[in-house]
Amino acid sequence: RDGLSTTVLGQTIVYRETIDSTNNLAQELANNGAMEGTLVIADEQQQGRGRRGRNWFSPPHSGVWMSLILRPQLPLAHAAQITLVTAIALAKALTRLTGVQAGIKWPNDILFNKKKCCGILTEMHAEFDQIHHLVLGIGINVNVPQEDFPEDIQHIATSLQAVKGTPIPRAKVVQVVLEELEPLYRQYVADGGFGTLRDQWKAHNITLGNEIIAHTAQGTIQGRALDIDEFGVLLVEQPDGEQKKIYSADIMFA
Ligand code: BTN
Numbered sequence: 001r002d003g004l005s006t007t008v009l010g011q012t013i014v015y016r017e018t019i020d021s022t023n024n025l026a027q028e029l030a031n032n033g034a035m036e037g038t039l040v041i042a043d044e045q046q047q048g049r050g051r052r053g054r055n056w057f058s059p060p061h062s063g064v065w066m067s068l069i070l071r072p073q074l075p076l077a078h079a080a081q082i083t084l085v086t087a088i089a090l091a092k093a094l095t096r097l098t099g100v101q102a103g104i105k106w107p108n109d110i111l112f113n114k115k116k117c118c119g120i121l122t123e124m125h126a127e128f129d130q131i132h133h134l135v136l137g138i139g140i141n142v143n144v145p146q147e148d149f150p151e152d153i154q155h156i157a158t159s160l161q162a163v164k165g166t167p168i169p170r171a172k173v174v175q176v177v178l179e180e181l182e183p184l185y186r187q188y189v190a191d192g193g194f195g196t197l198r199d200q201w202k203a204h205n206i207t208l209g210n211e212i213i214a215h216t217a218q219g220t221i222q223g224r225a226l227d228i229d230e231f232g233v234l235l236v237e238q239p240d241g242e243q244k245k246i247y248s249a250d251i252m253f254a
Contacts, residue, residue, distance in 0.1 A: 003175060004175050004178060004179075005179060006037075006178045006179055006182045007182070008036060008037040008182060008185075009037045009039065009068060009178040009181060009182050009185070010037060010039045010068075010174070010178045011035070011037050011038075012034070012035055012037065012038045012039065013038075013039045013041065014029065014038065014039070014040045014041070015041050015042070016040075016041075016042045016043075017042070017043050017044065017060075018042065018043065018044045018045075018046060018060070019040075019042040019044070019045055019046070020045065020046050020047040021045055021046075021047050021048055021049050021137075022040045022041060022042050022045065022065055022066055022067040022137060023049060023067045023121060023123055023135050023137040025040050025067070026038070026040040026067035026068070026069050026135040026137070027123065027125070027135055029069060030069045030125065030133040030135060031125070031133075034069050035069070036069060036070060036071040037068065037069070037070070038068070038069040039066060039067070039068055039069075039174075039178075040066065040067045040068075040069075041064070041065065041066040041067075041174065042058075042065050042066075043060050043061060043065075044058060044059060044060035044061075044065075045058035045065050046058075048065060048139065049121060049137070050119060050121065050139075051108070051119070051121055051250070052250065056119065056121075056139050057141075057149070057150060057153065057157070058139065059144075061143070062141065062142060062143050062144045062148075062159075063139060063140055063141050063142050063143075063144065063159075063170070064138065064139070064140040064142055064170050064173050064174055064177070065139055066137075066138050066174065067135050067136060067137045067138070068135070068136040068138070068181075069133055069134075069135060069136075070082065070133065070134040070135075070136060070185070071131070071132075071133050071134075072131055072134065072185075072188070072189045073130070073131070073189075074130070074131050074189070074192055074193070075129055075130060075131070076124070076126045076129050076130060076131055077129075078131075078192065078193045078194075079122070079124045079126075079131050079134060080107075080122070080232065080248075081188070081193055081194035081231060081232050082122055082134055082136065082185075082188065083107055083108045083120050083122045083136075083232075084107060084108075084194050084197075084201055084228075084232045085181075085184050085185060085188045085194055085197055086108075086120050086122075086136055086138070086181060086184075087104045087107070087108055087109075087110065087120060087201070087204075088104070088184055088197060088200050088201050088204060089177065089180040089181035089184050089185075090102070090104075090110045090118055090120070090138070090140075090177060090180075090181075091103065091104050091110055091204035092180045092204070093173075093176045093177045093179075093180040093181075094110055094112075094117065094118065094140070094160065095204075096176055096180075097160060097164070097168055097172070097173060097176055098112070098160055098163045098164040098168075099164065100112060100163050100164065102117070102118075102204070103204060103205065103206030104201065104204050104205045104206065104207070105205075105206060105207055105251065106205065106207040106225070106228065106234050106251060107232065107234075107248070107249075108120040108121075108122075111206065112158055112163045113158070113163075114253070115155075115156060115157060115158035116156055116157055116158065117140065117141050117157075117158050117159060117160065117163065118138070118139060118140040118141070119138075119139050120136065120137065120138055120139075121137035121139070122134060122135070122136055122137070123135045123137065138177065140160070140173060140177070141157060141158065141159035141160065142159060142160045142161060142167075142168055142170050142173055143159065143160070143161045143167045143168065143170070144159035144161065144162070145159075145161065145162065146158065146159070146162040160173065184197060184200075193230070193231070194230065194231065194232050195230035195231075198228065198230060201228065201232075202228075205228075207225050207234070207251070208225050208226065208227060208228070209224070209225065210224070210225055210253055210254075211223070211224055211225075211253065211254035212224070212225050212236065212251045212252065212253055212254055213251065213252045213253075213254050214234075214236065214246050214249040214250070214251045215249055215250045215251070215252075216246060216247075216248065216249040217248070221236055221238065221244055221246065221249075222238070222239070222254060223236040223237050223238040223239060223244070224236065224237045225251075226243070229245075233245050233246065233247055234246040234249075234251075
């Protein structure tokens, strides 16, 4: 907490040396009334989770594995947009920390030179149509030498150290991320959504304008990523000119 200049995020910190997943503990604490901004952080996760049931590589001493509890008073329909807001904060923070431009791959990956350095896993709990709480899980590969990534992710993963060339203290990474996120989160709550932050998202994105392949629950769509709307929905133009809206997907560059 030393040197942290935020007023909400990270005012309460729960630290564990080892844990199954920081998202699990954050869910439990949130269900028991933990305050908005409570941060759960661990040195190592035994069962770090990624999107779509994937595993998240979370070895000790190497990364920032953390989850924030948020309680925005917004309709459930707006909950997914927090991921885009968080991606803006992360792109800014990781660029500041490394001196190298980080880019956002829709919806929730932060990349350096097309390799992923950071992912976001947002989980939510609703009551009727209102958000009860959100758990914002953030995983950042910090001090992992490039050759230390497991072979299966070696070509798609990177770390801040690999990008910058020198290690970065993890406490500093947490501090910069929270400081970038707090003002954006405030704006998202005040505006009731992602809309006014859209230009900032676009300024950091590396998705729009590119040919992509999107794997959605309804099937695969290939085309050019044209734009995102004020809800964060991705618009793709297919080769026949038809435009499709993509609400949720994993995307790859074609
Ligand atoms: C993804 O890109 O698929 C999302 C990765 C999210 C990883 C973080 S690490 C902290 C938090 N706890 C988890 O189990 N997952 C998230």
